[in-house]
Amino acid sequence: MPDPHQAVIGGIDCHTDFHVAAALDPLGRVLGTESFPATRAGYRLTHTWLASFGQITTVGVESTGSFGAALTRSLVDQGCRVIEVNQPHPHLRSRRGKNDAIDAEAAARKVLSGEATAAATDTTGIVEAIRQLSVTRNSAVKARAAALCQLGDLLVTAPAALREQLDTRRTLEGKAAVCARLRPDTDRLADPAQAAKAALRSLGRRVAQLGAEADELGRRLDRLVATAAPTTLSRLGCGTHHTAALLVAAGENIDRFGSEASFAHLCAAAPVPASSGRTQRHRLNFAGNRDANRALHMVVIVRLRYCERTRSYRDRRLAEGKTKKEAIRCLKRFVARELYRTLRADLSTLTTRT
Template identity: 30%
Template sequence: MVMIGTDSHKRTHTVVALDEVGRRLGTKTVRTNSEGHLAMVEWASTFADHDDDGVRFALEDCRHLTRRLESDLLAAGQSVIRVPTRLMASVRQSSREPGKSDPIDAEAVALAALRHPDLPVAELDGPAREVKLLSDHRRDLVVQRTRIAAQVRWHLHELDPDLQVPGRGLRRHCVVRDLLAELDRFDSVVARLARSLLERCQELNTQINDLEKELRILVCRFAPSLLEIPGCGVLSAAVIVGETAGVHRFRDKDAYARFTGTAPVPVWSGSSKGKVRLNRGGNRSMNCALHMIAVTQARGVGPGKAYLDKQLARGKDRVAGLRLLRRRLSDVVFAAQRADLQADVAEASAEPLRLVA
């Protein structure tokens, strides 16, 4: 087959076409707009006669730079493969051509796709993309609220040290309203700034709560089995759905565990067979969501506490026990998403065909 690797920037895309053994067939640079993407597809069609399998595009997995290109290629009926950045970097280091340039980087992406035929295939945006966007936006708003809360507390301490704010109290509308009423006693620049920050905090509370309600509706609709897992709330389920981006992309639970960063890394040699170490790679957002579920279950919600106690009785410390529990939860989450996928497929196949007059 012909593999076309791309090196993407804000203004241009550089593409390099390789055959199945890695020989360069051509190079082209286009603009990052619809006209440039159409010219890229037309240029790629000239290589379609090399093999019956046609042409495939390999994009470096940097979503913000390649999102528009990926969508246009998929809309044009092209096959698109996402190549992790670390694979492209390792290929470039082993290249016989020294230096760094756009064609060299594009060729490295194509070579990485040829060497790893099981890389994830891109698809058009669906419900998982919506969940991820909403979840990421909510997290950004929470970060803003946390920063504002710290500033408000210092301003209030300067105005009146006896004015106490409950822990996490600025998340509640009633606490914010009471603090705004207390600020009426002061007439200074500090009080004015504190009032402005409190009003902004009140807006963020409303936006964050609305986003959580919207996420609850989406998660209940597309991943109800996740919410049935003890300790998995709406926010954790939203992170899992958004970051997974379709459980059908993973061939089995072990591949999914490597994606979540819960599969240990083998480090044995010779007589030390079976030795492993902590995996610090994988998707860290997914790993964090699984850790929150594990911590919740360790407190007695669900079967996690019994499993953790069993590991502690075997001589494991609590950190190692939670690590093992995250690995088991990765399999549970994978199975839950597979069940939802099979239910959706069965429901779609059971729908009667509608005749169009």
């Protein structure tokens, strides 16, 4: 019979419709594997099944920010310590193959060995709301840009009379506003001129609709980000969308980072050792959260334009023999350190302001 006092380490491989769980004892022996539906009842069954082997110490979950987000919230609500686990190493797959049970066991073994130590991101507060609105706004902005590009391409082959009518506006946004007011003859769409008007009118209205949607979501994000991170937002170069990207990368439980160096590594702003033998060097980190890295980069660019202190630092680094790109990388590391501290201060007082 299972020992109720035995420590149990869980590992879960998450999918859209079901999750596969594996249970290990402290010596790494497999106690069992089982599949559960990705529903609220399935999440409760997963916890009950793991607890049937003993006392749950830690659960390693793959895809805590996507397929496993709801399961992670359920496990945390039931008092479990959840660790975020990356996909299994390719060497493991080449030796043992791949299936859901193997992946779940590998997730548990990463937790047991201490290879995976990062707590799962908290998705129950205002930062998760900011992430959802940011994702939606970004998609609207990208779709609007795509519609504008398509409108410009259609104008190249449009009839000359229609192009001359639109030449009164110099920008694509202005031409889109004119196109939205075109009136094609729907009974003569076989005529390329009327079909061009109909297509351009549709694109013009799409641009206007997506622009209004992005503006509305932007206003809502302004309020949420100002509530979550007022100190960070006041720093030079930290607008709403850059601050939102850094908040989403850090998560509301920013204490899961052991230091500001961990946060910089997540943002791909920390150099990675690339030494061997007598060669001592570092290389650029190509992994990490690319949205957060882009936000740091844009903050640095703004400060190079408006901050004398930042320009002096860049000039000093250039005088030492570094390239402009290397100087910017150093500045990104400095900004990551500064904004980690302001984000930590903001999130520590969040409950008193909401």
